[in-house]
Amino acid sequence: MSINVFVLGHDEHNQQVLEAMPSAEHCVFHPLLTFEEIWGEEISFGDVLTSAQRQLDSFDGSIDAIVGFWDFPVSSLLPLLRSRYGLPTASLEEVVMCEHKYWSRRLQRQVIDEVVPPFALVDPASDDPPDDVRFPMWIKPVKSFGSVLAFGVADPEAYRAALAEIRDGIGWVGKPFDALLEHVDLPPEIQAAGGQTCLAEEALFGQQLTVEGYRYNGDVVIYGVIDSINYDNSPSFLRYQYPSSLPEAVVDRLAELSRRIVSAIGLEGMTFNIEYFWDPGTDAIGLLEINPRHSQSHAELFADVDGMPNHEAMLRLALGQDPALPHRKGRYGAAAKWYLRRFDDGVIRRVPTHEEVAAVQHIVPGTTIELTVADGDRLSELQHQDAYSYMLANVYIGGADESDVSSKYEQVLAALQFDIADVT
Structure with missing residues (x-):
């Protein structure tokens, strides 16, 4: 019998990741509103909630799981929808306790004050x-x-x-x-x-990183630490890299801090990711923020290195199963998600064609390229950008080690041809 899994905030890239997972063999993934239907020039929380409920109410079959891996409003809609349809979920209060940055900081100060700025x-x-x-x-x-x-x-x-x-x-x-x-x-x-x-x-200083984990039957499990590396002299991310280069003793401290704060919040049956800074000069750790979800940006990194994307933990938890993720069973020793950016405004005159992208992916093995702009786009008018740069593409690369991953990215950069007109 098929298991009906509804994916809130569906997109094609993550659909491919989901369908390749071991637990997906008996699952049918149903789009529950697309990414574009949720995020636009305006976000209407009430309309999105009503639309999702209407689609689920009209479904002629069992609703076995509702999953999502995006930030607000998806992360906050999940407990509301799961409760309505009798599915296991953490409470909405626990999720919002993480989402509201001021509320989260107040709780952090009570539990792990030593790492809160x-x-x-x-x-x-x-x-x-x-x-x-x-x-x-x-x-x-x-x-x-x-x-x-x-x-x-x-x-x-x-x-x-x-x-x-x-x-x-x-x-x-x-x-x-x-x-x-x-x-x-x-x-x-x-x-x-x-x-x-x-x-x-x-401001926190040092090396930025993310701890990913989940809570199942009361146990808080840490399954990976990812390095977040910025462009030189910029707060914009250049890449996420797995596994982390941090000393093992620092990883152990981060894991213990994460267990303490997640245990205080709750988040039973949920994945999470927590962003930190570690200063190698002082050995100080600072907590940046807590997210009540795993990071979809890291999915292919875990698949490349550990042999299974972190989406697997999300799906198994939604089905009431122990995630029990593998460790270092993947095809590669290291992996990264690179952010190809431009730091000045401009108008896109030409992006690489589908054929050109496919050719680069063939020439540079272990590479997936996802363009985030299209012909005619004015960079300063794009949504979902940070305050300092404009995204052109996401590039996922697996390799033997960090050096191999970086070398492959240089090949991709040289091959991808964008034509961008300056704006004065």
Whole structure:
């Protein structure tokens, strides 16, 4: 008998990853709204929830699992939908406790204060920096994703300029996030903060990384640590790389910190990823944020190195099964997701053709290329961009080791031909 699995925020790339998994043999994956139907010029939390419920209600068959691997609103819709259809789920409160950056920081301070930087809630209408947070700092909405409207600032002038940009764009996520908060019994201080305020926090330094894991039958399991490497002199990501190059003792400390905070939150039957910084000079660890989901950006990295994508953990948990993921059983010793970016505005005159992309993937084995722009795009008008750069393509590469992966990426860069007109 087929197992009906509904994928909230469906996209073709992840559909291919899902269908190749061992647990997918008896599964039928049904798109439950596409990525484009959920994210657009506006996000309507109520409309998306209603549309998803309408589609599920009209389905003539069993609803065996509902899964998703994207940030808000997908991550927050999952517990609402799973509860409605009698499926196992963590509570909505536990998920929002992670999603709301101010609420999350307050909880972190109670449980693992030693890795939490000074922070403060900020009214975006005020231009005055908080007294108890020192520069350099980051200022960001209490809910954002993909580093959208997150600014690193070094002085009051930059702080005020960042807030001006945040005020112009905070409603895109803030308004639907406020709609979500209406479904949660909030503590008074979080109720007062709402979804359209900001968090200021002192900057963390060192090597950035992500811990991925899940909770099953009360046990918090860590299955991988990924390095996040930026472009030189930029906060924009150049690549995610697995396995991590961190010393084993540091990995052990990160795992223990992650177990402590996830145990305090709950998240039973959920995957998670937690972003940290480790400063090799001082050996200090700082926690950046907690996400109540695994990272779909890491799926092919785990498949290449461990032999199974992290989507497998998500699916098995949704079906009430122990994930029990393999370790170092993949085809490659190392893997990375590279972000091909441009740092100046421009208009796309030409992107590589499907045939050209296929040829590069054939010539450079272990490579998957996903273009994120199209002919005619004005880079500064694209959505879902960080504050410092514009995405052109995602490039997934598996290789023997870090050096081999980097060498393959240089081959891909040389072969992919974009024509971009400068904008003055």
